Amino acid sequence: MVQCWYMDDRQDDPQDNHLLKDVDTATLCDRTGVEVWHFQPDQILSDNECPALVKLKQDRGYTYEDVIKVEPSMEKYDEKLKMFFTEHTHSDEEIRLVLEGAGFFDVRDCDDKWMRIHVFPGDLLILPAGMYHRFIPDKQNFILAKRFFVGEPVWTPINRPNGDTHPSRTAYIKKLYHND
Numbered sequence: 413m414v415q416c417w418y419m420d421d422r423q424d425d426p427q428d429n430h431l432l433k434d435v436d437t438a439t440l441c442d443r444t445g446v447e448v449w450h451f452q453p454d455q456i457l458s459d460n461e462c463p464a465l466v467k468l469k470q471d472r473g474y475t476y477e478d479v480i481k482v483e484p485s486m487e488k489y490d491e492k493l494k495m496f497f498t499e500h501t502h503s504d505e506e507i508r509l510v511l512e513g514a515g516f517f518d519v520r521d522c523d524d525k526w527m528r529i530h531v532f533p534g535d536l537l538i539l540p541a542g543m544y545h546r547f548i549p550d551k552q553n554f555i556l557a558k559r560f561f562v563g564e565p566v567w568t569p570i571n572r573p574n575g576d577t578h579p580s581r582t583a584y585i586k587k588l589y590h591n592d
């Protein structure tokens with residue numbers, strides 16, 4: 413299951429937890445629009461996918477999937493990590509299902525504060541289009557995750573502040589604050 417907290421503002425090792433204050437997933441979802449699911453790890457690793465995940469993919473129209481492995485031996489590791497950890501958004505949702513390992517997804521809340529989401533096998537996160545976020549592996553330095561997308565994938569990060577005027581950001585902000 414995910415663990416979530418507000419981050420402190422220490423600027424040292426970003427792979428430290430930086431835990432300031434624990435947050436429950438309801439607060440995370442309410443203050444960011446992030447959606448969280450958890451599936452049994454053994455079910456998502458088996459060939460015949462678990463029915464709940466099949467249904468989620470159908471309901472959300474996820475027609476594309478692939479697997480990403482983040483570890484020091486990967487090609488252009490340092491470059492990839494810098495890209496992942498640079499605060500950015502996307503025109504579309506970022507959907508990640510953790511198969512093995514762990515990592516930190518940091519997301520900006522409605523007061524622009526960093527919330528850190530520690531994800532583990534079986535956790536599925538949907539980061540809304542237009543939300544600023546970043547990713548870094550935890551001290552294990554290993555994560556294997558499935559990526560889902562609607563149609564042909566677009567992974568391009570839009571780094572802050574270039575995303576501020578993007579239509580997805582405008583729509584995200586409108587939805588997030590309207591819920592207040």
Ligand SMILES: CSCCC(=O)C(=O)O
Nearest residue numbers: 480482496508547555557
């Ligand atoms: C565990 S997924 C690695 C991070 C990523 O895919 C992304 O930030 O787009």
Ligand SMILES: [Fe+2]
Nearest residue numbers: 501502506569
């Ligand atoms: Fe991203």
